[in-house]
Amino acid sequence: MTEERPIDRTGRHGPTIRDVARLAGVSIGTASKALNANGRLKQETRDKVQLVAREIGYRPNDMAQSLHRTRSMTVGVLSTDSFGRFTLPIFQALEEQFADRGIAIFMCNATDDPERERQHLDQLLGKRIDGLVVTARRADKRPPVGPLPPGLPVIYVYSQPDDDSALSLISDEAGGSRLAVEHLRQVGCRRLAHITGPERFEAVLERKRGFHEALALEQFEHPGYYLSGKWSEAWGRDAVAALFDGVAEAQRPDGLFCGNDQIARGAAEALRDRGIDVPGQVAIVGFDNWNVMTDAARPQLTSIDMNLSALGHEAGRLLVDMIGGNTHSGIRRLPCTLVVRQSTRR
């Protein structure tokens, strides 16, 4: 077997960490810590070493280094569903958190295929990742990924494993529903309807639970309508037909809380078609705060924001902390926010 030698793509042997340490006036160990963003150092020491390293054009050979230390300075992000609208803000936030610390991200997409997931995990473990983030399209329960080597930091984001010792970061969707119901009450609604997606989604069940809990706490004259269907504008239109056509004025809802912004937009259009004024006669709150929908709808939609970007940032910070040796576990629910627009401004 002939071994091929690595190509030195830079075409030169550049400055070493010894040069960096000497010029910065620190030990090699300190220079290493400063450049690898690990260990405890004064910020000014870290800054000085990094400045020197940049000035003399020092570039570490990360792979050679990683054989001599415990960190590869890489993490894996495994999406168990395709990358989509919900994964993107999470990924962008993770990317910012890790990039600032010199950690590179391996991205893998398992598209809900367990065999694919296993292959990706094998590959990531072969690359000696320092930590793993698992994301999903919707916050549905899933079996934990694995088998994983003991001690590998793992965090589930917008995704819940059937494993109590795992760390999982999700949005407080029931809390989001409560924000919506309280807001509709405040703008004077007395009869609410919740028009939402299919019940096979954990998110639908959570939002439904929050809706009913909030209804019970507030003063409403009606126990609340609940309609489960699809995640589409067409379903929003159909649901309005069911709630309004041929229904006596006194029985019609005057506030709609919709499971996503597409349903909310479809509902707003269907009311417009019927000459029913939004927000004058019916107020509408959506979910997701997806500006493509909220801003184009007539009127623009009040919506619940799951703050997925904040979720991603928090996940990045926690994973770095776990890589540093600390442990975290359990489910953490981050709060949603209400974003008010014309559809509830009376």
Add this chain to the structure above:
Amino acid sequence: MTEERPIDRTGRHGPTIRDVARLAGVSIGTASKALNANGRLKQETRDKVQLVAREIGYRPNDMAQSLHRTRSMTVGVLSTDSFGRFTLPIFQALEEQFADRGIAIFMCNATDDPERERQHLDQLLGKRIDGLVVTARRADKRPPVGPLPPGLPVIYVYSQPDDDSALSLISDEAGGSRLAVEHLRQVGCRRLAHITGPERFEAVLERKRGFHEALALEQFEHPGYYLSGKWSEAWGRDAVAALFDGVAEAQRPDGLFCGNDQIARGAAEALRDRGIDVPGQVAIVGFDNWNVMTDAARPQLTSIDMNLSALGHEAGRLLVDMIGGNTHSGIRRLPCTLVVRQSTRR
């Protein structure tokens, strides 16, 4: 300085490549080639070795390996803008292409910040990537990334550098416009309007060029209206007001070609508000074939698809070929496709 020893996360010394070679009845060199997906081998030999490797649970230490060969089995994907709707299908296709070959992807987001881009490049080069894919939000000209080591395979996807020797894969957007105009002619339109986004986008200029070229070739009674504005539904509504309100019937367009599906949807809604039938009185073609818009619009929208997924697959194949030692350069424009729905079905 104390050197930390790497943690053996598997907690055992597993089977080696010698075991794989012995059990598969091949030389170690052949086993290595089969497992690293490089070199020329019969497919059945490759399959046999990989089967044995899987059966006995062989897992290479990729990083140790990469010091002894020319490939790290990693590529970098650098988005020079945020990850968005246009980057996603490209990324998913790249991921499939590379995952099938055991190549892992480092994802970086430079968010149009040159300093961030330089940091990411440094990091990727430190990881000894085998190749680099550069994507952008829109097919705008940009300076080439770099400096890069000579010989590193690079491919620009949905992105054009100011460098004739670079390889760039983009959609044939002018060709997409021609498809739209020919289709509107075929369904009987005689007076077209092109309602599109801001002219600072290269895509707008390309689509405009294709629109005028196609108008010149087909038999129309009108030279064509052209309105440049925003990438929004609101702009589609405003453009319809400008083209139809107070305009004599004989001067109004009977076919709209819109620069994206959001503009097309806004236009369809504005016509609906005015009691003008789509497609009966006015036919509409959008651009992007974004199903969130095309399927929710009333009527559903005919649209031009840029086939970004095909673009990503082709980019993945070409980069693998370049990593294998072949060279490719120049701009390649892949064809768009017309997807017909109700908005042009007369």
